[in-house]
Amino acid sequence: MRRPAHPLNPALVFGFAVASACGASDPPPPAGAPGLGVNVGTGVQQPGVGAQPSTPGVVGPVGTDPTGGGIIADDPSAGVVTPGVMGPATPGCGDGVLTEDEACDDSNLDSGDGCAGNCLSVESGFSCAAPGQACLPIARCGDGVVAVSEQCDDANRLAGDGCSERCKIEIGMKCNGMPSVCEPATCGDGIQEGAESCDDGNNLPFDGCSDKCIKEPTCVPGAAGCTSECGDGLVIGEACDDGNRIDGDGCSSSCTIENGFTCVQNIPPCEEVGGECVLRVPAIFRDHSSAHPDFGPIMGECMRTVEDTGEVVPANALTTGLVQNTLDGEGRPVLVGMTGMQKCETGADKMSYTGITQFSDWFRNAPNVVVVPGDIVLFNNGSGGFVNRFGPNGEQFEGYEDEEWAEDGDFTCSWCLDGDCEDTCDGDEVLFDGSPLFFPVDDVTGMTFDEGAAKVPAEYGYTAWPWEEDVFGSAPDHNFYFTSEVQTWFKFDATTSATLDFTGDDDVWVFVNGVLAVDLGGIHVPENGSVTIDQRSAAKFGLVEGGVYNITVFQAERRMEGSSFRLTLSGFESTPSDCSAFCGDGIVSFGEECDDGVNDGGYGECAPGCVLGEFCGDGIVNGTEHCDVGPNGSGSCVGCRQLTVR
Helix, strand or coil, X not given: CCCCCCCCCHHHHCCCCCCCCCCCCCCCCCCCCCCEEEECCCCEEEEXXXXXXXXXXXXXXXXXXXXXXXXXXXXXXXXXXCCCCCCCCCCXXXXXXXXXXXXXXXXXXXXXXXXXCCCCCECCCXXXXXXXXXXXXXXXXXXXXXXXXXXXXXXXXXXXXXXXXXXXXXXXXXXXXXXXXXXXXXXCCCCCCCCCCCCCCCCCCCCCECCCCCECCEECCCCXXXXXXXXXXXXXXXXXXXXXXXXXXXXXXXXXXXXXXXXXXXXXXXXXXXXXXXXXXXXXEEEXXXXXXXXCXXXXXXXXXXXXXXXXXXXXXXXXXXXXXXXXXXXXXXXXXXXXXXXXXXXXXXXXXXXXXXXXXXXCCCCCCEEEEEEEEEEECXXXXXXXXXXXXXXXXXXXXXXXXXXXXXXXXXHHCCCCCCCEEEEEEEEECEECECCCCCXXXXXCCCEECCECCHHHCCCCCCEHHHHHCCCCCEECCEEEEEEEXXXXXXXXXXXXXXXXXXXXXXXXXXXXXXXXXXXXXCEEXXXXXXXXXXHHHCCCCCCEEEEEEEEEECCCCCECEEEEEECCCCCCEEEEECCCCCEECCCCCCCCCCCCCCXXXXXCCCEECCCCCCCCCCCCCCCCCCCCCECCEECCEECCCC
């Protein structure tokens, strides 16, 4: 599977935070959950390291058997009890000498330190290799045991099933039990759970809490940039920010670096489609109906007559200056004046006409407007940027150019599709980015569904706008009359350059830090616009080095038969904190299998790099082991010794 250069980080660029590698590719549990790890020198759980003991399935306080002094290795309140050996302590328990009737002996009668207080079982998350010495806390992701430094463990190391290959809860999921059982968390129910860092009772982005229930930056038009909150993946006025609000993974729930960790800014793993990195852009689509006065045919609009056919068609043209130069207090575009005057093509029967009368609800939730949260997938364009494409797996649209009349051509001339032309044309195939058939609200039904057939614009390699059905042989009717809103956040770096390119119809406006940057207003054929953010444009948009700002794209589809959309982003990058534990500090932290402070290897001990070698519980009979049936043991095989269960 190819893995090309990493795309723009969706945590930063499009308002849904994706945790980076100290939580980078996986999301957080609820904010404020305490983090605990185990210091091997004392056997005591330490704040700031490891997973939350309150999380179901995580090893917690040791319970006692009320009937006979036996030990249960896990907290019964968690709902998971590891099979242990019940009964009184062995005659020599606690003397540091391992006898045939003991699974372990760490020279004490205490529970909770790895060796049960009756010496009859090894507690979950420990290796007790050397009699008379303290047991070693361990955490092996994929063994089904939720250790103190893991958020979950579903007995595998596969990503995409709720519990990641690093034993972290994944975005949109919640995990409980041991082994962990993961299921989707319900974003938008007002209950923060699982990987959610917020839940504001809806699944709409751009309101401070994303459609994945991850915190977003707060941007107020007219203010000096956005406010970056802990958990949104932007390191602004913070020691770290890994895109989550969890303790124990290196960057705390208050965005401070935890004891035993170091954090740097790295690009996290990417989402893949068809083996390629993609960028999934959250968006809000608002579906309007033909009853809206600004959508559909407009009374009094200018027309023109097609010279060859005599057909009378609309003569609308690109119209700039329809909106004010800055957004309003709610971050919405503001119409210049009470109405918007639509310009006409040269040679039309009018120079302009009233084309906008009810602008207030184009990009707002209102009666008779169906709000559809969605996304747009951007694919690597091979030139350092990412762009949406026609096919679901990044396939480009196939068009033609340099057509010439020919007796035996490759395809029927598009300008003959509506007539009886028997001749064919030759043309060179050209692949186009973007989509000439952009219909994100086709699934909407009801009063706002405005059914119609679509044409392919000449800008995508077909002259005379042939019908979609004629190009592909068949085509569904589409739902027209909608608007799109996309937002992106970025941290301004004057030493770099970032570019947004757009092609679309109809109205398109792009604002940077609330200031108009691209003006493609009015009903028109596909038009191109671009904005570059660098040191030269900083003053225009009020950008200050290190500040966080947003880019907002507003687009409207107001007439039937044509709908195209191409968004290209280049140079935008986020760098959420990537935190790594200090191997050798004697604390088992997130990402480590073990840490005894020396890490010189040996059976049941910790090797260099804080990884485990052979140990009791790995499911392989090694050296002097009588048996090894995996973590915790079962039946008479406990502590990798054949014991008689009393």
